[in-house]
Amino acid sequence: MKKVLVINGPNLNRLGVREPGVYGSKTLEDLEKELTNLGEEHGVVFTFVQSNHEGVLIDAIHEADEKVDGIIINPGAFTHYSYAIRDAIASISKPVIEVHISNIHKREEFRHHSVTAPVTVGQIVGLGLYGYHLAALALIQQIKGDE
16 A cells, blocks of 8 residues: 655644635644545555655655655755755655645745746645645555555
8 A cells, every 4th residue: 555644834723723725724733634535446545644854854754764755845944044944844755745735836935936846746725725636646646556
């Protein structure tokens, strides 16, 4: 059975209460349940990591290279300046898709640039939590194509 790791960075544990006008009212738990259900439909197991600490995310990326078939990541604010997370993604052999709930290109200037996107297979922005579903479907298609 194929496995996908979903990594969420800083403040994403606050989904549902943090700026609901930007991020919506669903919680991280809601998202995880939805992706688990999507995985069951497609024969894929999703696992989840959320941390507000850069090193925890880097460790999760490194460990994933041996344990999963692909990664969906929302690095949160680390997107814009964490060369360490960028380098961790670049160091693994598994495909990674970057997701952002809001359209980072319509927000503050500092959010317009992603240092992590160039080392991913793709980036989905501005589609709310549905962006995770799209990333999951794209990743499922890519990793199941390897069978």
